[in-house]
Amino acid sequence: MQLAKQVIYLIRKEAVLEWRSKYALNGVLLYVVSTVFVCYLSFVSIPNKLTWNALFWIIILFASINAVAKSFLQESKGRHLYTYLLASPIALILAKTIYNSLLMMGLTLIALFFYALVFPFQPETDIPMYMVATVLGSLSFATIFTMISAIASKAGNGGMLMAILSFPIIIPVIIVLIKLSKNAIDGLDRSVSMDDIGLLVLINAMVMGVSLILFPYLWRD
Numbered sequence: 134m135q136l137a138k139q140v141i142y143l144i145r146k147e148a149v150l151e152w153r154s155k156y157a158l159n160g161v162l163l164y165v166v167s168t169v170f171v172c173y174l175s176f177v178s179i180p181n182k183l184t185w186n187a188l189f190w191i192i193i194l195f196a197s198i199n200a201v202a203k204s205f206l207q208e209s210k211g212r213h214l215y216t217y218l219l220a221s222p223i224a225l226i227l228a229k230t231i232y233n234s235l236l237m238m239g240l241t242l243i244a245l246f247f248y249a250l251v252f253p254f255q256p257e258t259d260i261p262m263y264m265v266a267t268v269l270g271s272l273s274f275a276t277i278f279t280m281i282s283a284i285a286s287k288a289g290n291g292g293m294l295m296a297i298l299s300f301p302i303i304i305p306v307i308i309v310l311i312k313l314s315k316n317a318i319d320g321l322d323r324s325v326s327m328d329d330i331g332l333l334v335l336i337n338a339m340v341m342g343v344s345l346i347l348f349p350y351l352w353r354d
Contacts, residue, residue, distance in 0.1 A: 136221065136223065136224050136227075139219075139220040139221060139224035139228075140224045140227050140228045140231070141228075142219075142220070142228075143216075143220055143224060143225060143228030143229075143232075144228045144231055144232050147228065147229070147232040148232070151236075158200075158236075160199070161196055161199050161200045161240060162240070162243065164195070164196060164199060165192060165196050165240065165243065165244045165247065166247055168192050168195075169192065169244070169247045169248050169251055170251070172188060172192075172251070172252075173251045173252070176252075178252065179252050182255055182315070182318050182319070183315070185252055185255070185318070186311060186314050186315055186318055187311065189244075189245070189248055189314075190270070190307060190310060190311060190314070192244060192248070193241055193244060193267075193270060193271070193274070194274070194303070194307065196240055196241075196244060197237055197240075197271070197274035197275065197278060198278060200233070200236055200237060200240055201233045201236075201237065201274065201275055201278035201279055201282065202278060202282055202295060203282075204229050204233060204278075204279050204282045204283070205229070205282045205283050205285070205286035221349075222348050222349040222351075222352035223345060223348070223349065225348070225352070226279070226280075226283065226344050226345065226348040227345075229279050229283075230275065230276055230279045230280075230341065230344065233275040233276075233278070233279050234271070234272050234275040234276065236275070237271035237272070237274055237275040238268055238271045238272070238275075240271070241267050241268070241270065241271040242264075242267065242268075245264075245267055254318075255318055257318075257319065257320035258317060258318050258320060259316075259317045259318075259320050259321075259323070260317075262316070262317035262323055262326060263314055263317035263318065265317075265330065266310060266313045266314040266317055267314075269310070269313070269330065269333045269334070269337075270306075270310045270314075270333075272337055273306045273310070273333060273336060273337055273340075274303070274306075276337050276340045276341055276344075277299060277302050277303055277306065277340055278295075278299060279344070280340055280343065280344040280347075280348075281295050281298045281299045281302070282295060283344070283348055283351060284298060284347075284351065285298065302340070305336070306333070306336060309329050309332055309333055309336075310333070312329055313326050313329040313330065313333070316329070
């Protein structure tokens with residue numbers, strides 16, 4: 134019960150801080166909208182389904198880096214110490230992951246709306262299944278980048294370290310996401326995608342488990 138109260142309090146704190154410094158959220162939204170607009174000016178239309186899918190995930194990948202990387206890297210030492218005295222490390226990593234997951238789901242759905250508005254879905258696309266793929270993708274990006282941000286914040290040159298550490302983890306996730314979303318674009322039977330959905334859920338669970346094990350040791354440093 135105490136852990137749940139701490140998690141709720143920390144999520145509320147993250148939301149209040151995000152609302153006070155709206156430039157971070159507005160910057161990510163500006164990046165998403167402007168990138169889609171530049172793609173429209175460059176391509177006008179994207180008849181190839183593979184290109185349509187790959188371009189969307191490239192936009193979401195870089196948007197997630199900009200949105201989630203600041204979780205730990207931009208916090209001051211004073212705020213770290215305050216949070217250390219306020220809550221347990223398990224509550225902190227859970228709150229950060231939950232907040233970043235909600236943030237990424239919102240940004241991904243907004244990006245998908247603008248992207249589909251400019252470059253419409255193919256007629257045979259299974260839109261509900263594609264929405265499932267985007268939600269799972271945003272959860273995966275949020276979980277992975279939150280953990281990597283926590284590790285990188287304890288070392289110098291955190292931005293460079295985050296890029297190096299996240300690369301071998303994020304590549305398998307992107308491969309599975311592209312396969313899952315391509316099945317939705319092709320309009321295949323949903324049973325074909327169940328293995329990919331299960332694999333993404335398993336990856337998220339493993340990353341979250343590793344975060345809960347490792348973060349308390351990082352936080353004491």
